[in-house]
Amino acid sequence: MKLEIRNLTKTFGGVRAIDDVSLDFPSGSLSAVIGPNGAGKSTFFNLISGAFPADTGQVLLDGDDVVRLSKTARMQRGIGRAFQVASCFPTMTVAENLTAAVTAHVGQWGNLSRRFPPPGVRERAGEVMELIGLSHVANVEAAILSHGDQKLLDIAIALALEPKVLLLDEPTAGMGPEERWRMIERVRGLWEQRKLTLIFIEHDMDIVFRIASTIRVLCYGRLLAEGTPEEIRNNQSVIDAYLGTEAHAE
Numbered sequence: 485m486k487l488e489i490r491n492l493t494k495t496f497g498g499v500r501a502i503d504d505v506s507l508d509f510p511s512g513s514l515s516a517v518i519g520p521n522g523a524g525k526s527t528f529f530n531l532i533s534g535a536f537p538a539d540t541g542q543v544l545l546d547g548d549d550v551v552r553l554s555k556t557a558r559m560q561r562g563i564g565r566a567f568q569v570a571s572c573f574p575t576m577t578v579a580e581n582l583t584a585a586v587t588a589h590v591g592q593w594g595n596l597s598r599r600f601p602p603p604g605v606r607e608r609a610g611e612v613m614e615l616i617g618l619s620h621v622a623n624v625e626a627a628i629l630s631h632g633d634q635k636l637l638d639i640a641i642a643l644a645l646e647p648k649v650l651l652l653d654e655p656t657a658g659m660g661p662e663e664r665w666r667m668i669e670r671v672r673g674l675w676e677q678r679k680l681t682l683i684f685i686e687h688d689m690d691i692v693f694r695i696a697s698t699i700r701v702l703c704y705g706r707l708l709a710e711g712t713p714e715e716i717r718n719n720q721s722v723i724d725a726y727l728g729t730e731a732h733a734e
């Protein structure tokens with residue numbers, strides 16, 4: 485699914501968090517959004533997912549403007565999102581969390597409190613678990629998972645809703661180097677397998693340069709540059725505003 489952003493703007497008080505940003509994300513593309521702290525990256529995701537209303541501009545999904553739709557309606561149209569901080573039910577197991585997400589997705593909220601999920605739901609939850617590599621912890625409570633597995637669960641919950649466009653806000657935040665690469669390889673695998681239009685925010689430039697085919701740089705709410713890893717690495721304004729500083733180091 486193709487995502488096009490047209491002249492998107494959002495202000496908070498006097499701050500232009502996103503300032504007239506237009507960007508195209510072709511169907512099946514893998515893009516990174518980078519930029520210094522406070523550049524507007526999370527706000528950009530919030531405007532796409534519908535967590536915040538935009539002041540002006542359009543969010544087009546395969547040509548249809550969804551900017552006035554609610555978060556839930558956008559989710560139903562195919563926009564999925566996983567967060568910096570895991571958003572699962574901590575006292576439920578991995579399998580239960582996914583079963584709940586799939587049940588909700590198939591419009592069976594009323595069934596959530598029942599002992600047995602509706603037909604097909606358990607299988608679908610199992611598929612997502614397999615796909616993301618969490619089957620070995622299916623019966624473990626979310627709260628006691630490792631940090632990396634909690635993030636994977638968060639992505640799995642987003643995937644249970646069968647998104648076409650997936651937004652990942654710092655999927656590797658807080659992970660050690662080894663766990664980080666494992667996570668990113670899994671994300672790349674998902675993107676390939678599901679033919680997702682995937683957009684991720686990331687501060688680790690090694691990861692960004694290694695896996696993104698296109699990089700978009702935000703700075704003070706504006707689009708500073710976009711291009712291939714090679715183009716961005718050599719872009720003087722990006723070096724001045726971001727890469728040449730320590731701002732991207734965690």
Ligand SMILES: Nc1ncnc2c1ncn2[C@@H]1O[C@H](COP(=O)(O)OP(=O)(O)OP(=O)(O)O)[C@@H](O)[C@H]1O
Nearest residue numbers: 496499500501519520521522523524525526527528
């Ligand atoms: N809910 C909000 N209310 C008021 N101001 C906000 C809100 N959300 C973001 N802002 C402001 O908008 C600007 C952009 O913030 P945003 O969190 O989108 O940046 P970011 O690039 O994601 O930063 P970071 O890399 O630190 O996560 C900042 O000046 C921030 O203070």
